[in-house]
Amino acid sequence: MNASAETKDPYMPEPVNLDALIPREDFLASEGPNAGAQGKAEVSRTDLLPGESFSLTLRKPDFQRETAAWTPESIRDFVQAFIEGDLIPSVICWQSPARLSFVIDGAHRLSAVIAWLRDDYGDGDDSIKFYNNNIPEQQRRIAQQTRQLIDKSVGSYKELRAETNNPGSNPKLTEKARALAHSKIPLLWIKGEDSTKAEKAFLTINRAAVQIDPTELKILNSRNQPNAVAARAIVRNATGYKYWEHFSEDGKKEVENLGRGINKALYSPPLNPPIRTADLPIAGHGYGSQTLPLIFDFVNIASDLPVSDKSKGKAKIIEKARPDESKTLAVMRSTDRLARRLSGTHASSLGLHPAVYFYAANGRHQPTAVLAVAALIQKISRTNSLNEFTRVRAKFEDFLLEHKMFVNQLTTAYGSMAKGYRQISDYMEYVLNLFISGLESDQILLNLRDHDRYQRLVKEKPVRSSKAKEFSQDLKQFVFLKQTLESSFVCSICDARVDNKAMTLDHVKEKRDGGIAIAENAKWVHPYCNSTYKDFLAKG
Numbered sequence: 038m039n040a041s042a043e044t045k046d047p048y049m050p051e052p053v054n055l056d057a058l059i060p061r062e063d064f065l066a067s068e069g070p071n072a073g074a075q076g077k078a079e080v081s082r083t084d085l086l087p088g089e090s091f092s093l094t095l096r097k098p099d100f101q102r103e104t105a106a107w108t109p110e111s112i113r114d115f116v117q118a119f120i121e122g123d124l125i126p127s128v129i130c131w132q133s134p135a136r137l138s139f140v141i142d143g144a145h146r147l148s149a150v151i152a153w154l155r156d157d158y159g160d161g162d163d164s165i166k167f168y169n170n171n172i173p174e175q176q177r178r179i180a181q182q183t184r185q186l187i188d189k190s191v192g193s194y195k196e197l198r199a200e201t202n203n204p205g206s207n208p209k210l211t212e213k214a215r216a217l218a219h220s221k222i223p224l225l226w227i228k229g230e231d232s233t234k235a236e237k238a239f240l241t242i243n244r245a246a247v248q249i250d251p252t253e254l255k256i257l258n259s260r261n262q263p264n265a266v267a268a269r270a271i272v273r274n275a276t277g278y279k280y281w282e283h284f285s286e287d288g289k290k291e292v293e294n295l296g297r298g299i300n301k302a303l304y305s306p307p308l309n310p311p312i313r314t315a316d317l318p319i320a321g322h323g324y325g326s327q328t329l330p331l332i333f334d335f336v337n338i339a340s341d342l343p344v345s346d347k348s349k350g351k352a353k354i355i356e357k358a359r360p361d362e363s364k365t366l367a368v369m370r371s372t373d374r375l376a377r378r379l380s381g382t383h384a385s386s387l388g389l390h391p392a393v394y395f396y397a398a399n400g401r402h403q404p405t406a407v408l409a410v411a412a413l414i415q416k417i418s419r420t421n422s423l424n425e426f427t428r429v430r431a432k433f434e435d436f437l438l439e440h441k442m443f444v445n446q447l448t449t450a451y452g453s454m455a456k457g458y459r460q461i462s463d464y465m466e467y468v469l470n471l472f473i474s475g476l477e478s479d480q481i482l483l484n485l486r487d488h489d490r491y492q493r494l495v496k497e498k499p500v501r502s503s504k505a506k507e508f509s510q511d512l513k514q515f516v517f518l519k520q521t522l523e524s525s526f527v528c529s530i531c532d533a534r535v536d537n538k539a540m541t542l543d544h545v546k547e548k549r550d551g552g553i554a555i556a557e558n559a560k561w562v563h564p565y566c567n568s569t570y571k572d573f574l575a576k577g
Contacts, residue, residue: 040467051322052105052179053105053107057168057277058151058164059140059148074132076130080222082154094137096138098236098362099278110157112153115192116149120191120216120217122542125223128143128223158179160181169276175309196216198361200213200218239289261358264337267336267369268332271336271369273518275297276514288362292366295373300378302381303319303332303335304318304323306311308321316536317391331404334455335407339374339415358403379414384564384567384568386563386564393434398515403448405457405458406458406461424569427477427565430531430533433472447461468485528562530571531563543571553565
C-alpha cells in the first residue's frame with residue numbers, strides 16, 4: 038500500500054464479501070496417498086449448485102485470504118462473461134487424499150458464480166450461517182447493491198431458470214437462458230501428493246496475479262502464529278472460519294470474547310460516508326482489503342512485536358504448527374488493553390476523539406495515523422507518562438487539529454501503514470514533548486521550522502482552488518468536522534475534547550466529600566481523567 042491509498046476517493050465501491058461460499062479446510066491433514074490426482078476439466082453451473090457432488094468437495098486452504106476483494110461491478114461482469122461463454126482463465130485446484138477439491142487460484146471466480154446461483158452476495162443463507170447471523174451493516178448494504186446491479190443488467194439465476202422452464206415467458210432473457218446451458222469454467226489441477234507444493238503454488242500465483250500487501254503476505258506465511266490468529270479473530274468479530282478451533286473450550290470462549298470486544302472498540306459505530314457525525318470509529322471501515330493488514334500491525338504494536346515495513350516478501354513454505362493457545366491469548370489480551378486505552382468507558386481509557394487523531398481534515402480515514410497513535414500511546418503507557426500527556430493533552434490536540442496537513446505530508450513522504458507510521462509517531466512524540474517542556478504552539482512551530490526532519494512540513498502550504506462553483510464532498514466534510522469539533526464539549530478535568538462513546542459522568546463534589554448524584558453535581562469527563570488523573574492532581 039502506498040501513500041496514495043489514504044488519499045483515494047473514499048466513496049469508491051466497497052468489495053463484496055463472498056468468503057462464506059466455499060468452506061475452508063485445514064491443510065495440515067491434506068497429505069497422503071492419492072493426493073494430487075487429476076480432477077474434472079471444467080465445471081458447469083449445475084456442479085456449483087447446493088448439494089451437487091462437486092460443490093460438496095470444494096474447499097479453500099485455511100491460509101487463503103478472505104474472498105472479499107471484488108466490487109459489485111467485477112462480480113456483475115464475471116457472471117455475465119460466464120453466462121455468455123466468454124474466455125475465462127482456468128481455476129487452479131489441488132485434490133486432497135479425501136478427494137476434496139482445494140481452490141488454489143480462482144476462489145473469487147468460482148464464488149462469484151456461486152453467489153449468483155444461490156443469491157448470496159454476503160447476506161444469504163450460507164453467509165448468515167457462516168457469520169453466526171452477525172453480518173455487519175456495511176456487508177449487507179453492499180450485498181444488496183450487488184444484487185440490484187446484477188438483477189438489472191444480467192438477471193437473477195431464478196429468473197433465468199424460470200425462462201428455461203417456460204421458454205418465451207421472458208423474451209429478454211431467452212438468449213441468456215440458452216447460453217447458460219453451455220457455460221463452463223475450466224479447471225487445472227496441481228499434481229503431486231505433497232500439500233506444500235500446492236501452498237507454494239498459491240503464494241506464487243497470487244503474488245504474480247494480484248499484488249499482495251507485504252503485511253498480508255506475512256499473515257499468509259504465518260497463519261497459525263498468535264498475532265495472525267488474533268488479527269483474524271478481531272477483524273471478523275470472532276465469526277467466520279475459526280482458526281482457534283483446537284483451543285480448549287475456555288480458550289475458545291476467551292478468544293471470541295476478546296475478538297468481539299476489540300472489534301467493538303475499534304470499529305463501532307460503523308463508518309458510513311459521507312460523514313455527518315463526529316461519532317466515528319477509530320479504525321475506519323471494518324470491511325475491506327486493508328482491514329486485516331491494519332489490525333495485524335495494530336496487534337503487533339500492542340504486543341511489542343516487530344512491524345515490518347519491507348516492500349517485498351518471499352513466498353515460502355507455510356509453517357505447519359497448530360496455533361498456540363496461551364500465546365494467542367496473551368497477544369489478544371495485550372491488544373485488548375491497548376484498544377481499551379484508546380477508546381471506551383473502561384477506567385483506563387483516554388477516550389481519544391477519532392476526528393482529532395484518526396481522520397484527515399476532509400473526513401478521510403487515515404489508517405497510518407491509527408498505527409502511529411497506537412505506538413505513541415503504547416510508549417506513553419510503558420513509560421508511565423500518561424499523567425504528563427493528560428496535563429498538556431488539550432494543547433497537543435489543538436495543535437494536531439490546526440496542522441493536520443503535517444500528517445498528510447509525512448504519509449506522502451514516507452508511505453502509509455507499516456512504511457510510514459513510525460515517522461508520524463515520532464513527529465507526534467516530538468511535538469508532545471515540547472508541550473510537556475512548557476512551550477506553546479507558536480514556539481513549537483519555530484522548533485519544527487529549525488528541525489532537519491520537520492522544517493519542510495512548516496514551509497509547505499495547502500493549495501486551495503477557488504474556481505469550483507459547487508461544494509465538493511471533501512469540502513462539505515471539512516466544514517462539518519471543523520464546526521463540529523469547534524463546538525464539541527470538553528472534559529471538565531483536562532479540557533480536551535470528549536468522544537461520545539468514551540466518557541463517564543463524574544461528581545463535581547466527590548461522593549466521599551458528601552457529593553450527591555444530581556444534575557448540578559455532574560460533569561462529563563474522560564474515563565482515565567476520572568479514575569486516575571484527578572487523584573494525581575489532588576495530590577499536587
